Each structure stands twice: as structure tokens, then as C-alpha cells.
Amino acid sequence: MEQTVEAPKDYEDLIRVIHDRYGEMSKSYQKIALYLTQNPNDVAVRSVNAIGETSGVHASSFVRFAQALGYDGFKELQSLFQKRLSTAAPGFEARVKALETELGARTDRSELGFMHDLVVRDIASLKEMLTAIQPKDLAEAVSLLEKADVIYLIGQLRSAPVVELLRYILTMLGKRCVLLDPGGGLATHMARAMRKEDVLFAVSFRFYANEVVNVVEEAAGRGVPIVAISDSTLSPLAKSARVLFAVPEHEYTFSRSLAAPMCLAQALTVALAARLQNNTINPRIPTVTER
Template sequence: MRDPYLEIASQMNSLSKSQKKVAQYVLDNPNNIPFQTVEKLAKEVCVSDATVVRFANALGYKGYPDLQCHIQNRLQRKLKTTERLKNDQSLGNTIDEQIKNYIMQDVHNVQSIIEEIDTYQFEKVIKAILAAENIYIISSRSAGSPGMFLNYYLGMLLGNVTHVEVLETDGEKMLSIDQNDVAFAISTARYTRSTLELFRYAKERNACTIALTDNFSSPLIPNADLALYTKSDFSSFFDSFAASMSMINLILAFVGKYKEADNTERLEELEALWLKLNVFY
């Protein structure tokens, strides 16, 4: 099943300047394309009709109608979902209103996973993780915390997981990464340079690269074999990782489910170790 958005993002660097304008509009306004003719899209982006057609051809489609059809199919599941939660941009005047609106923003971000998750991509992510000889979790700065969480519990289940945060001090951990391994990067705007560089290195080493990011135009996407998307919108000085954590919970739940038989003995050994070391109060 072709994913036009992933194709656009991965081929962005090879497009002409005018075609990039069309590509960015398509990525930023996915719901508009099924209802826009070539002429209307060209006028919206301020390019020629021929540029829109050449854009579709550059992606490997027979023409704009073919691209439009694939986008319609990609959005069909999303358009049939139950009524979306409204993200109230006004935080309100009272503390009660403000608390409600902050929480509802997180609820909206998590709800978007249910509405928009690509189950085909998700299943491939789980299979790649289960098949990997080694897994490298790449995340830093604000994304470091969800990366640490994923690293801790995935390591508990599989035992072959390494967290890589800082390019200058942790890069050596990925020295031997190869085609048998998985690199799992977590980053949202504003994207950190070290995560992008380490992810690019993993791609150059032919590892299976998985991105957990916030949109189709993320700079992680050109180097991603697989991608999962979560919203991080939040009306404050920081972005929310509530949806990212929810996606990570899903990954851990499915890995645990498929490895249940293998994990029973390992988890029992861990419990015995924790008891011996008096880990818990």
C-alpha cells in the first residue's frame, strides 16, 4: 500500500523549487487535496498547472488524478472516524477552565492516534523491533525522557537495547550498527541536530530506521524506513509528549504480547534479582 505523504517527504530534496512548494502545501493541508483540481491547487500555491502535473509524475504517479486517488484512499480511514475532539484555543479565565483546556489538548493529541495511526506501518515497526539483533533508541533534550522510558522497558523485554542521546559523547555506541539492527529515533519540532545526525548515520549503515515524529515534513523522514506520527500541540512554552508516550506504550504492549512466551522466564529472573537487591520499598 503506497503512502503518498511518506513518498513526498522522502523525495522532497529531489524536487524542483516550484514542486517543493506544491509538496509542502500537500503535507500541510492533507484534507484539502481530495477536493482540489489541478487548477485550484496550482492557484493556491502560485505555480503553473504543469508544475502540479510534473510534481505528481516526479513521485511516480501517472498524473495528478492518480496521486489524488491515493491521497483519498490514505485519508478514507481518517475521514470516517468519530467526531473529533475540539482543541479549544482559549485557555479560559478561571483556573478550572485553564486546567480543563490544557488537559483537553493532551486528550486531543492522544485521540489523534486512534484516528490517524497507520496500522500497516505500526505492524511493520513491531516486526522490525522483534527481528533486530540490536536496537538503538536515539533521542535527546526534551525527547530524551520518552526515549529513556522506551529504552528501559524495551530493554527489560528484549535485553538488546541501547539509548543514544548526545552525538559527541554517545556516538561511539553506534559504531557497529548494521543491517541487522534497528535505529529508533524520537524527535519533534524543534528537531535536535544530534538526533538527526545519528539517525542519518544509522541509515548509511543500512540499519532499519524507524522515526517517531510529529509530521510528514519532519527532517527525520528522508532517512526513515518506517514512521509513526504523533501530535505535540500544546499552548505553552513546551510541546506535549502525551501522544508520543501513548504510542510508546502501544509499542511496548505489542512487543510484550508477541514475546510473552519468551519473556516469562526473563521477567521471573528480573523479579528474583530485584527481590535479592531489595529494589522496592
């Protein structure tokens, strides 16, 4: 990553530069970029040593990263995050601490204690999503799904449950959908049937499934609109998506929680049902009843 002639002057410009240069960065710099974009409030208030310890990257690398962008040091870069913080919503860790105060901090290592930790973090993620997701992105995604002739779905590994839920709801709503199932190695071949009148809905989180990334890039190259749920605006899905919903994973736990991605997927289908049924009061999935 070459040193810039002039460092970005504000937070928005900094994020744009990071996005533009992300593909050229070393792996350690990419890890720093992910942390900066996913945890802007923490970056504003924590020391570089604390940030380095949390992110797993040495503090000196953050300093060099800042200098490579044209700043004298990390504090100069950090000042952009501090200016942003004055108008920003509370960050993830602040939400966790508030919830621990409200619900009580975990005091044991019992089975209930594990559940307590997961519930607190999931509530914090859901609250953060309310402020992070843009209304125009929701509206555009629902419009794409509504107009699509066929909705293709792809998500593998820990993303698979999200697209399975989407397949169920979309089918019950009467929308034609195809799950690009990796079974039999046919997903890539099935994806070639997609047309510009269709939509590809892709879900992928770190570490991104290669087949999902390849299908998304190939579909985008043929002009197929893409709606994506991923963990970062620096995700390999970002450059191809017409609409990208970034649902950050702030810290690895036992396994990635799907509470926020599942809620987002369901919110999109509820909004779609409201349009299809011309019912903004109580749209519903038709139920299957016994004869």
C-alpha cells in the same frame, strides 16, 4: 520548485509529488507542504485566507504553491482534498470541537482552564492516532524490535523523555538496548557500533536535533534498520526510516505535548512484550520487589 507539465490528478499523487520535491522547495513552500500534509481535512473545508492565517503563511503563497505544481490556482488543488474528505476520518480540529462540546469549552483563564485545554487537545491527538497509524507499520516495527540483537535509542531535547521511557521498558523486558546519550559528545561515536542485526529507534520533532538526524542518516547508509517517531512524513527522518510513525503537531502551544508519542512508544513495547512472553492477554513488565 519548477512548474510541472501536468498537475497531480488525485490526492495520493499530489502527496507523492510533494514528498519528492520537498527537499528542493523554499522554506515558505516547505511550511506550506507541512501544513497541507498534516491538515488535509482543514484544507478541504477552509478558505485559502483562513488557511494562510492559521499556518502563518500569506494566502498568496498558497496560490503560487498550487500554480508551481501545475494547477490554475489554489481552488483546483483544494478540490483533491475535498474529494478525499468524503471517505476520511474527522480531522484534528473537528475532534477538538467535538470534545469541547462533550467536555465543555474553556470559560476561564485559571490553572484548571489551562489543564482543560491541554487535556482536550491530547485526547484529540490520541483519537487521531488511532485512525492514522497503520496496523502493518505497528506489526513491522514490533518484528524489528523483537529480532534485534541490540536496540539503540536516540532522542534529544523535547524528544528525550520518549527514549528514556523506551530504555526503561526494554531493559525490564530483557532486551539489550543502548541509549545514545548526548552527554560528553559521544552519541555519534557510540552509534558507529551499530550493526545490521541491530535496530535504531529514533525520535525527533521540529526543530529536529542535528545530531539525531546525522546519526539516522549515517546508520541508514550502513544498512541498520530504523524505526522512527516524528511529526511529519516530510521529516528528515522519513527517507531513512524502515518504519515511520508520523504524529503531527498541529499547533504550537506552551510546549509540545508528549501524550501521543508516549502512548505510541508504550503501545509498541506492550506488543513486543506480548510476543516475548507469548501472552496476548495480559503482557506485563516484571516488577522489582524488595527482599
